[in-house]
Amino acid sequence: MNKKANLPLLMMASSGMALALPVAALAAEGGFIEDSTATLTARNYYFSRDYSDIVGSPAAQNKSRAEEWAQGFILNFKSGYTPGTVGFGVDAIGLLGLKLDSGKGRVGTGLLPVQEDGESADEYSRLGAALKVKLSKTELKVGELQPNLPVLTFSDIRLLPPSYQGASLVSQEISGLTLQGGHLRSTSLRDEAGDDKIRALIPTGSVYRRTTVSDGFNYAGADYAFNQNRTSVGAWYAQLEDIYNQRFFSLKHSQPLGAWTLGANLGYFDSAEDGNELAGEIDNQAFYSLLSAKRGAHTLYVGYQAMFGENGLPRVFANVTPLGNEVPTFEFAAPDERSWQARYDYDFSSLGIPGLTTTVRYITGDNVDAANAGGRFEGKDWERDLDIAYVVQSGPLKNVSVRLRNVTARSNYRTDIDENRLIISYTLALF
Structure with missing residues (x-):
């Protein structure tokens, strides 16, 4: 689901998904295209953490500061649904992070990936998509997910948000009651280009x-x-x-x-x-x-x-x-x-x-x-x-x-x- 990409490619990829469905379905009023939305978020993030009295794990004792500055872009595309009793749609997300300032002794902020040489990467990116299927007030998603659950809270607290790969089911057939379930097989961390x-x-x-x-x-x-x-x-x-x-x-x-x-x-x-x-x-x-x-x-x-x-x-x-x-x-x-x-x-x-x-x-x-x-x-x-x-x-x-x-x-x-x-x-x- 994930691959290296740049921002223009991310936009083209999400738009291309719409073209993959039948034209008649896409053109229907209130359908795939009519209810689609896309947003682009630009996020500039400076993070500085000084460790003034180092105790605890040996890893923490090897550095006294983490400080980085980065620019991120988050593209979110959400389609509507094809008409009919069962509706189909696609959600897609594209992420790009750019290093503005860092150094070998200042990495580890969670803004940027850390390479084998101890330096942070100049840039990193991810692209993911999920197929969604809706019947009445029940929705199934398979692919790239960003769940927000009490047992897995959506943790968008750095430059780019994390995501997970798997399947989720949300049902709201009864007024006031929301039922959810799912299986996640892997994750893309907030400072990673791939999944693990x-x-x-x-x-x-x-x-x-x-x-x-x-x-x-x-x-x-x-x-x-x-x-x-x-x-x-x-x-x-x-x-x-x-x-x-x-x-x-x-x-x-x-x-x-x-x-x-x-x-x-x-x-x-x-x-x-x-x-x-x-x-x-x-x-x-x-x-x-x-x-x-x-x-x-x-x-x-x-x-x-x-x-x-x-x-x-x-x-x-x-x-x-x-x-x-x-x-x-x-x-x-x-x-x-x-x-x-x-x-x-x-x-x-x-x-x-x-x-x-x-x-x-x-x-x-x-x-x-x-x-x-x-x-x-x-x-x-x-x-x-x-x-x-x-x-x-x-x-x-x-x-x-x-x-x-x-x-x-x-x-x-x-x-x-x-x-x-x-x-x-x-x-x-x-x-």
């Missing part, structure tokens, strides 16, 4: 272990929304074959109360080893809660998260989770960790500056079952995040978004981090 088998990341003590490969990731789940969509519950099962299996349960609720809107997001994971136990025994139970209160331009959050068992929360490698206290720098998901969060969001439109928003967040964790050469000890960590984002509201730069993130993260069992990110992006609707 899927791996797991398992927190154990002071180390996050990247495991051996698996032959596939299987999942099935249900989400049900009711109470005028203010309340939803979910139940999911996931299996990374021969590594881990996982159960997930969730509850979300939003409650208007006068001028306030109160919210609750609760979740529970239960994970264990699977099949041939290629990563050994796995034992984790994870609970999280994130409560919110919104009034006008102000939103306050408080969160509590707890890990139980011999391991931290296992997940697919290079993938984030819906944990309430997980952020892009620290996960607060180490063995036995307890963590608390306070967060404040503000929308400056109430002050006459539409498009400007900010988030301030502080998370602290303790009770980590950590170890070093001196023996076992209690691990502790904390992180402070400041996000400022602005979307241009008018003029020739309308809809250009600028986001700045500044992070300070400290720990007594893993590497301290000072981090800055600057992301400038613009999405153009082609048709």
Whole structure:
């Protein structure tokens, strides 16, 4: 499904897929062409991460900084469906990443592939497509997928998004109920041109272990929304074959109360080893809660998260989770960790500056079952995040978004981090 390509070829390839279907079907009102959309996103990404007190794995001790600057292009094409009881269509994605600045001692940001000589690649690209089939309110996709699931969250947090190769099924035949299932056989990571088998990341003590490969990731789940969509519950099962299996349960609720809107997001994971136990025994139970209160331009959050068992929360490698206290720098998901969060969001439109928003967040964790050469000890960590984002509201730069993130993260069992990110992006609707 994936191959090296440049941006013009990506556009031609997605357009060519439309020509492959019968002309009569394509021309039908509300059909393949009539309902097709295509967007091109340009994303400029600067990433800097300084390691000020290096501890943890030997690999981390070999460098003190990761800093790169890159330009990415993301082309998304989504066709409509051919007419008839069963509709057919095609989704396609083309990705191109270009190096603007890097160096052998500064690689590893996740923006660019790292070559055998230790340098980052000058450019990389991917092209993928999925055939989709729709019957009533049930849709099957086979090919290049970008699922967004509680057990496999869509992790578009670097220059280019990751994708997976396999099959997925989504059914919404019953009002409020969404059923999903699928099998994924391989993945294209956010900084890779090709595809590879899927791996797991398992927190154990002071180390996050990247495991051996698996032959596939299987999942099935249900989400049900009711109470005028203010309340939803979910139940999911996931299996990374021969590594881990996982159960997930969730509850979300939003409650208007006068001028306030109160919210609750609760979740529970239960994970264990699977099949041939290629990563050994796995034992984790994870609970999280994130409560919110919104009034006008102000939103306050408080969160509590707890890990139980011999391991931290296992997940697919290079993938984030819906944990309430997980952020892009620290996960607060180490063995036995307890963590608390306070967060404040503000929308400056109430002050006459539409498009400007900010988030301030502080998370602290303790009770980590950590170890070093001196023996076992209690691990502790904390992180402070400041996000400022602005979307241009008018003029020739309308809809250009600028986001700045500044992070300070400290720990007594893993590497301290000072981090800055600057992301400038613009999405153009082609048709």
